[in-house]
Amino acid sequence: MFDTTTPAAPVVPTRGRLRPLGLDEVSITGGFWGERQAVNGSATLAHIESRLESEGWLPNFDLAAAGSLPAGRRGREFSDSEIYKYLEALAWEIGRTDAGADDDLERRFRRIVERVGAAQEPDGYLDTMFGRAGQDERWTALQWGHELYCLGHLFQAAVARIRTRPEADDGLIDIARRAADLVCREFGADGRDAICGHSEVEVGLAELGRALGERRYIDQAALFVERHGRGSLGEIEWGRSYFQDDVSVRDAEALRGHAVRANYLASGATDVAVERDDAALLDALRGQWDRTVERRTYVTGGQGSHHQDEAFGDDWELPPDRAYSETCAGIGSVMFSWRLLLATGEAQYADLIERTLFNVVATSPGSDGRSFFYANTLHQRTPGIPADPDATSPRASSSLRAPWFEVSCCPPNVARTFASLAAYVATADDDGVQLHQYAPAQVRTSLPDGRAVAFDVATGYPVDGTIRITVVEDAEFVLTLRVPSWASGAALRVTTGAGVSEEPVLPGTVAVERAFRVGDVVELVLPLVARVSTPDPMIDAVRGCVVVERGPEVWALESVDFGADVAEAVVAGDPVEVEGRVALPLRRRSSGDVATVPLVPYHDWAQRGPSTMRVWVPTV
Amino acid sequence: MFDTTTPAAPVVPTRGRLRPLGLDEVSITGGFWGERQAVNGSATLAHIESRLESEGWLPNFDLAAAGSLPAGRRGREFSDSEIYKYLEALAWEIGRTDAGADDDLERRFRRIVERVGAAQEPDGYLDTMFGRAGQDERWTALQWGHELYCLGHLFQAAVARIRTRPEADDGLIDIARRAADLVCREFGADGRDAICGHSEVEVGLAELGRALGERRYIDQAALFVERHGRGSLGEIEWGRSYFQDDVSVRDAEALRGHAVRANYLASGATDVAVERDDAALLDALRGQWDRTVERRTYVTGGQGSHHQDEAFGDDWELPPDRAYSETCAGIGSVMFSWRLLLATGEAQYADLIERTLFNVVATSPGSDGRSFFYANTLHQRTPGIPADPDATSPRASSSLRAPWFEVSCCPPNVARTFASLAAYVATADDDGVQLHQYAPAQVRTSLPDGRAVAFDVATGYPVDGTIRITVVEDAEFVLTLRVPSWASGAALRVTTGAGVSEEPVLPGTVAVERAFRVGDVVELVLPLVARVSTPDPMIDAVRGCVVVERGPEVWALESVDFGADVAEAVVAGDPVEVEGRVALPLRRRSSGDVATVPLVPYHDWAQRGPSTMRVWVPTV
Structure with missing residues (x-):
């Protein structure tokens, strides 16, 4: 049904309503997300690699290869996975930037793959935490051991490599294949009737199966999925629901x-x-x-x-x-x-x-790309203490981002997501292309019948609400645009050689079907005005409060703007825009003074030093 | 300044505004607290002892004495402390019930003391978790090891024994003294400059010092207090404040x-x-x-x-x-x-x-005295699953009480508190007696100058608001009664041979000074009517909600009374009393139906099977 060329994307189903477009078909060329991709490439990736080395998580593989483990092993049970997530991020970044064989990114990738591969055992097993003298035996600590979890991330890294450099001879794909074969032998229908305490191997195996055309891997993923809900992981203080082992996936x-x-x-x-x-x-x-x-x-x-x-x-x-x-x-x-x-x-x-x-x-990431939130509170009651840039922080104790965490899943997860972000922008079906996320971008693809579809997206979104799509190749196709659920009052304007047409559009999707010519312009105009939202009355914790949103962004009140602890704030009027920022009239609870105070997009909070912050602001 | 006879009470300062009256001077004779003391004595104590045996926490001492530890040791680092809290509860119960040497309580107490004493090492050290081959060394795990915490509870148990059976020859007092001496040697001004990760040794040492007249122990307690706030326990994910080791006690x-x-x-x-x-x-x-x-x-x-x-x-x-x-x-x-x-x-x-x-x-305890809440939520969103009466539960996962917990500090803590509860009812000073808590009781004491003060308290509190005090011995003294802060509209009525006088009294205290004669009656009449309280507007989580209180009791809404999930409830009127219960007009959020629904005293909730419950009820 689909073109046989596999897109360079993390998820490529063999069936389904929409076909993903990969990094080879969509590129983000600037704007909000382009800037974040640039910082990710220029700062975050190197920052992560430096920490993986200095924390000892990458050297664990060298110790394994040298046969000296468990002595000197550092990090938690799941530290191997951070290396795999980093490899996945590197693979997407190599694909995104079209890095050559001599590029620094490519050299770093290969060096790490070599170190990982040297730690793999002859039968395909790969984990620096288990199976050696002085360590717990393989697969004996499924509740908390994270062995299969780590391998799931290995598989996702291999998928990224397959989809971006299918001809590469670095060996990662073979490492993943041998590990996946071992998992199928050990945990197949005739093997251990067990699951991992942290799901991830399911999604990894399924995609590796798609990428390699190995149905066995998908069937193994299905086995793991169906084995949830039987309590095989045992009881813990927080209940079996913690592992999704309380109820089957089908019955939840x-x-x-x-x-x-x-x-x-x-x-x-x-x-x-x-x-x-x-x-x-x-x-x-x-x-x-x-x-x-x-x-x-x-x-x-x-x-x-x-x-x-x-x-x-x-x-x-x-x-x-x-x-x-x-x-x-x-x-x-x-x-x-x-x-x-x-x-x-x-x-x-x-x-x-x-x-x-x-x-x-x-x-999560600060503007420097070298500090991160692990948890993302919607209300910070006390100003945080700045994180020591050389230290490793606990997970969620400060209103300021930290460079690294004892459990540091989030930074590499952000890195792989940003590096592959273009894959979430658009899809295709037999008749055309669907745009789901709005960013300055180039889209170049072809439909199953060979029609080339090519257009550019220009937008100042989410600051500005106009999404301008310019066709750069003649073709008849259906262009479908998402109209966000918040975008009441949106309009669609189509400018062709025949003139301009404009119509109001409702939230959902809007489709333009025509024989497009080069230079045709489709504009989606989204009403980017501040709006006040009230919570569902069933939510107890924010009763009597409102939140201000503008377009896709939630806005927050920070003490650095309010001039007092945000605990003092009570809404005293409707939001306005002041010099490009949303502002809200607020009364101070103790003094009664009213002033119009600028808010900050939530994703930008805690960038100006310690502050208190709230997203939901009381009206009483 | 005080009578030299030490009251049978947990806390007997050598100075201060008020002198405690002990179990030998005050007894609770029935009512709300008398019933709980009875259930504690008839059910809870035996339940706890059975669990201390079956969980292996008490047998740990036998293993220690046999020299076979660490093999077979069961329970967490702090399990020894539960035995000590149970001993403390037994000691108070022996005092409260005036149990004789042949009484079952006394025999059980002595048997356990013997087993504990057999595990003590020659230098006074006592902990089943540390110091043996195959265990961590003594005092090397102060952050989480709980060694000093356990000893603090040992000291409190010894204090209870000293104050109730000062002549007993069971050996507990000597066990405690030798352990306290060891603590002073190890952690004195010239010893280890350290604290325990869980405070308790301070309060235990201070009281043991008071009970034995050993100033050294009080000074050691002072050293531990002053050593807080210097970060000596190290960093943990939740911050040093977890241990109160972030700021000194003086500066907090x-x-x-x-x-x-x-x-x-x-x-x-x-x-x-x-x-x-x-x-x-x-x-x-x-x-x-x-x-x-x-x-x-x-x-x-x-x-x-x-x-x-x-x-x-x-x-x-x-x-x-x-x-x-x-x-x-x-x-x-x-x-x-x-x-x-x-x-x-x-x-x-x-x-x-x-x-x-x-x-x-x-x-915490259910009406059977054999099940307990560990955590006491004010809002239960999902009906709990009944706890297995034979199992050991996690700490806080159900809306139903559980018979025992993996960390089971609460049941013995409740037991020792209930057994010693009479010690919190009244105090004395040079001029008279102060009544702080209201329950049917007998008070028999003498003032420093020898005046005997004796009266009986009769009351249906907290169901009924009249506290009737009848003098049973002629004496001139000042009787001071607490008027609770919620008791606006209270009145005091004094009935003597000379007639009846009545006056309104304000929250705080009211004193009656006179030459009382046998049969004189002082009545405090507290207005026990349902009242609606609104939260401080600074508390975000209950904005737009109210709570219903009556006297000292907070009342709660349970789904078993409401006939629907309490998430549906909105306040629709003022509380009323229906057949002895407080009831509240409530609207159902989904249907709009309004009905007057009986509430339940919060301490009685979850006694009728799984239910959802809330204390704070929305008004919008």
């Missing part, structure tokens, strides 16, 4: 438990449902997405209400001040939504991706 | 970090301040109490907003649904407030004790 009503685990499992389960044409499983996952978005997701798109177990809370349990909203959970949510978007074509999934990218994923 | 502005640790340290520091006549330290502690009660305490008296680290949150961070409000933190708060009450005589401390006893401590 919502995402629950550890928010990263839940989203990774749901992503892998979606892959399995699509590849096996399992409509019942896909329907179950769509229902879980609906319930989770309605009742267990912050206005930022953030997920996970509990610090204790990094987990979803109950329905409507969404405290802004104790929001955990882990960066990785936001990335996992994007992964899950993206797979459902490809499967169904429904705009609601792209809406949540946009909300989450702007207000969770973009919030 | 509020209680912070782990709520049990914080209250135990504050209690020990108060003891030290009183014994050393350290007005600056006492003032600092009083200021911390003020700030903590104003900004970091739930309406139930509960303390600790975080599940993750069982800790206080920031100022005003009081989410009802994620309230941890550990039972032991409530007990620690009573300990701290009681010491400040003895030192200052101020009624506010007795007010908080009452609120906490009725709404935290009394909430």
Whole structure:
């Protein structure tokens, strides 16, 4: 059904409503996301590699190869995975920048692959934490050992390499294949009837199976998915829901438990449902997405209400001040939504991706690309203490970003997401191209029947609401644009040789079908005005409060602008725009003084030193 | 200044505004607290002992004595402390019931003391977790090892024994003395400059010093108090405040970090301040109490907003649904407030004790005395799963009480508190007696100059608001009664041979000074009517909600009464009383239907099967 050329994208289903366009077909050329991709390439990647070395997580592989482990091993059970996520980020960055064989990126990639490969055992096993004298035996600590989790990230790194440099001889693909074969032998239908305490191997195996055409890997992913919900991991203080081992994936009503685990499992389960044409499983996952978005997701798109177990809370349990909203959970949510978007074509999934990218994923890294939020609270009560730039921080204790964490899943997760971001911008089907996210970009692809589709996107989004698409090659096709759910009052303007037509459009999608000629322009005009949103009355924690949004951005009040602790603030009027910033009339609770105070896009908060901050502002 | 006869009470300062009356002077004869004492004696104590055996925590001492440890040791680092708290509970119960040498309680007490004593090492060291081949060395794991914490509880058990059976020859007092001497040698001014990661040894040493007249122990407690705030325990993810090792006790502005640790340290520091006549330290502690009660305490008296680290949150961070409000933190708060009450005589401390006893401590045990809440949430969103009566539960995962926990500090803590509860009812000074808590009781004491003071208290409190005190011995003295802060409209009625006088009284205290004759009656009439309280507007989590209180009791809405999930409830009118229960007109959010629904005293919730529950009910 699809073109046989595989796009350079993280997720390439063999079936489904939409076909992804890869980094070879879409490039982001600037703007909000282009700047973040540039910082990611120029600062974040090197920062991560430096930390992987200095923390000892990469040297663990050298120790393994030298046969000297466990002596000197550093890092937690899952530290190997950070190297794999970094390799995945490098692979996408190499693809994104079209780095040559002599490029520094390519050399770094190969050096690390060599070190990883040297640690792999003859039968394909690869983990620096297990299986040697003085270490726990392989596969004996599935609850917390993260062995399969780590391999899942290895598989995703290999997928990125396959899709961007299919001819490369660095060996990563073979390393992954040998590990995946071992997993199938050990955990196949006749093997250990077990799962990993942290889902990830499912999504990794499914995609590796797609990338290599190995159906066995997808079937193994399906086995892991179906084995959830039987309690095989045992009891823990936070309950089996932590591992999504309380209820089967088919029977669950919502995402629950550890928010990263839940989203990774749901992503892998979606892959399995699509590849096996399992409509019942896909329907179950769509229902879980609906319930989770309605009742267990912050206005930022953030997920996970509990610090204790990094987990979803109950329905409507969404405290802004104790929001955990882990960066990785936001990335996992994007992964899950993206797979459902490809499967169904429904705009609601792209809406949540946009909300989450702007207000969770973009919030984590500071503007320097060398510091990160692990958790993304919606209400900071006390100004943080600046993180020591040379130290390793706990996960979520400060209102300022930290350069590295004891559990440092988030920085490499952000890096791989930014490096592959162009793959989430547009898709295609037999009749045309769908634009889901708005950024200055070039789109160059061809439809299954050979029609070349080529256009450029110019926009100042999200500061400006006009998305201007200029066709650069003659072709008849359907151009479908997402109209975000918040964009009441949007309009579509089409300018061709025949003149200009303009019409109002409703949230959802709008399609323009025509024989486009070079120079034709389609403009989507989104109303980027500040709007006040009230919470669902079922959410107890923000009763009597409002949030200000503008376009896809949630805005926040910081003490550095208010001139006092944000605990003092009460809304005293409607938002206005002052010199390009949204501002809100606020009364001080203690003095009664009223002033109009500029807000800050949530993703930009905590960039000006310690401050208190709130997204939801009381009206009483 | 005081009578030299030491009262049978947990806290007997050598100076201060008020002198405690012990179990030998005050007995609770029935009513709300009398019933709980009876269940504690008839069910809870045996339940605890059975679990201490079956969990292996008591057998650990036998293994230690047999020299076979560490093989077979069971339980966490602090499991020894549960035996000591149980011994303390037994000692008070023996005193309370005046059990003879042949009584079952006394025999059980002696048997356990024998097993504990057999595990003590020649130099006085006593801990089943450390110091043997195959175990960590003594005092090398101060951050999490709980060695000094356990000994603190040993000292409190010994104090209970000294004060109730000073002539007993069971050996507990000698065991404690030898351990305390070892602590002074190891951690004295010339010894290890260190503290324990869980405060408790301070309060234990201070009281043991008082009980044995050993000033050295009080000085050692002072050393431990003053060593807090220097970071000697190192960094952890939750910050040094967890251990109260971030700021010195003198400089802190509020209680912070782990709520049990914080209250135990504050209690020990108060003891030290009183014994050393350290007005600056006492003032600092009083200021911390003020700030903590104003900004970091739930309406139930509960303390600790975080599940993750069982800790206080920031100022005003009081989410009802994620309230941890550990039972032991409530007990620690009573300990701290009681010491400040003895030192200052101020009624506010007795007010908080009452609120906490009725709404935290009394909430933990179920009516059978064999199941307990560890955490005391103010809002239960999902009905719990009944705890397996034979299993050991995690700490805080259900809306139903559990028989035992992996960390089971709360059940023995409740037991020792209930067994010694009469010691918190009344105090004396040179001129008379002060009644702080209201229960049917007998008070028999003598003032320093020899005047005998004897009266009986009859009351249906907290169901009925009349406290009737009948003098049973002629004497001239001042009878001081606490008028709770919520009791606007209270009245005092004095009935003597000369007639009846009645006057309105204001919250605080009211004193009646006269030459009382046998049969004179003093009645305090407290207005026990349902009242609606609104939260401080600074508390974000309950904005737009109200709570219903009646006397000292907070009332809650349970789904079993509402007929629907409490998430549906909106207040639709003022509370009324229906057949002895407070009831509240409520609207259902989904249907709009309004009905008057009975509430339940918070301490009685979750006694009728799984339910959802909320204390704060939305008005919008």
